Amino acid sequence: MKKTPLYDRHVELGARMVEYAGWNMPVQYSGIKEEVHAVRNATGIFDVSHMGEIRVRGEGAGAFLDWLLTRKVTGKKPDVITYAILSAADGGTVDDLLVYTLGEEDYMLVVNAANKDKDVGHIKESLASYKKLYADRTADVEIIDESDLYGQIAVQGPGSLDCILEVAGELGLTGAEAEELAALKRFRSMTVPVAGEALKMIVSRTGYTGENGYEFYIPAGKTARYWDVFIKAGVVPCGLGSRDTLRLEAGMPLYGHEMSPEISALDGGMAFFVDLEHDFQGKVMEDKVTRKQIALVSDTKAIPREGYEVYVNGEKAGVVSSGTFSPVLEKGIAFAFVAPETPETGTVEVLVRKNLQPFTVVKPPFVKGK
Template identity: 40%
Template sequence: MKQTPFTQKHLALGAKMHEFAGYNMPIEYSGIIDEHLTVCNAVGVFDVSHMGEFWVKGPHALAFLQKVTSNNVAALTPGKIQYTCFPNEQGGIVDDLLVYHYAAEKYLLVVNAANIEKDWNWCVSHNTEGAVLENASDWMGQLAVQGPKAISALQKLTDINLSNVPYYTFVSGSFAGEQEVIISNTGYTGAGGFELYFYPEAAEKIWNAVFEAGAEFGIKPIGLGARDTLRLEMGFCLYGNDLDDTTSPIEAGLGWITKFVEGKDFINRTNLEKQKKEGVSRKLIGFEMLDRGIPRQNYELFASSGEKIGVITSGTMSPIRKVGIGMGYVKPEYAALGTELFVDVRGRKLKAVIVKPPFRK
């Protein structure tokens, strides 16, 4: 298994470790619920160094990105970030990702860890524009410092006024004595906070500085288990669960990142535009349990008539709400808010209702 710059830290802290995307990653430390609540109420630190990072540079960078991504990269100015996806030719999604407009003719793509090789091959094979591509995934460390106290902790470590870094923007500068650290107001938790990108050789220094700065706020290391429950409470999609090579962004409710603007002829635009106008055969919905039970991925969904109408893609017990929550694809005629449906939990049909995420207000 691959290691991140922090693997030895996780082992020394007694984390429960498991393979994820080829990396030896921490799943939990003090327990998923405790870690989840720490992020919601204070501040927690995730090692996300397993994520992939690609540089796209040169005079043809924008033209390349306009072709391979669904969102309108031309709308980005330096210092801004965009959520988007790589559509494939069949109408599905190669991956969902973030695009950072780093500087003129220079962009940073942040892709999912499990898809690094697939995404890299996709970009290289579709680079007919001649953009300069660089896979920097092995030369970048990343920490996500999340929670309402994150800004107070991190402000101690930089002269940059973090209050002046709005959501989905970033700055690059001095942090914990290290230069060229990317400080990004993004995250996958809905609890606020920042993501830090840096050279791996600075990893231990930055880790130690962040935990020292956050000590008065009850800072804790957080594993991938709580990362999943936090993102699900917010209704954020997870590639491999709610998105994959067969799910279109229109089906997944990602029409807002699929921009049919003039001059942007992105991959599979024609078919996706047709879906947006004519409708789709399934829609991604959020639901919460009315009966007591925990919905899980691949459990089947049924209408009150007994008809099978879909399947769950993500499900858990909400640590905040203490009710079962989930997402799944259903036939569009059953996708309206307030619709009651039934989850097959090991042969028992348990009642649920369609609601609009986030599940955590």
């Protein structure tokens, strides 16, 4: 099992460790409810060093990524981060990812830990297909797995910016860098030199919680130093358990649940992140939509779980893809896949153990960030 640069810190802090995507990761520290409330009301910190970083650079890299992904990455300001879907040729989903522009024809893809090796293989094969399809285009593109170079921490919650600015000096930020960070818009990034390291740190206003937050991609050997600064400042350490609960409350999809090789981005309710006006591998998905995603809130104490059956007017209509107890709403919440003709309002039922329980169909997010 792989360990992140923060493994020893998690053990010292008494985290419960689990295996996740081949990594030994903290699932919880104080408890999922407490961690969720910390992120919703104050500031929490997550070790997300398991995420993969894949560098794609060289002449023609931007045009290649435009074809590889469901959204274009070219023609945007260099500090803009693009969330997009990596689709297979048949329209199924290989992964979802963030694209950071590091320079001209120089991009960093941030991918799910469990998919990283598969993604690298898929991107390399796709590059070969792209070169055949578009022999007239320049595609002098390198694909490099840089995951081992970075540790990653996410500082999330309504207090995150104030907290970062308070410890900016200890984080090695100059006055000007702190100002730049304070002015950073959502889905924008900046780079910061790190003393004694050739690799720069990347800071972005991104996250997976629905609250304001920042992510730090840190030269791996220095990750613990940054983590310690935040812990000393009283930021609450949070594990993968609260991370998954927070993302579902925020109405965000998770690979393997709302997307998979069998579930295209359009099946999975991500039409907003699919630009059908541009040519991309997997565009065939638009002709193959067989289901849609709905969001459900429990009308009772029942908690929906992945795999539970969904019924509309007494007929089986679909299945829950992610379900949890929401500590903020104090109710069960879920994403489910149902037939495309299912109404997007009203009430459905979910089979919870032996009983059909009523759920209201809502428009996500379940919980709005502050």
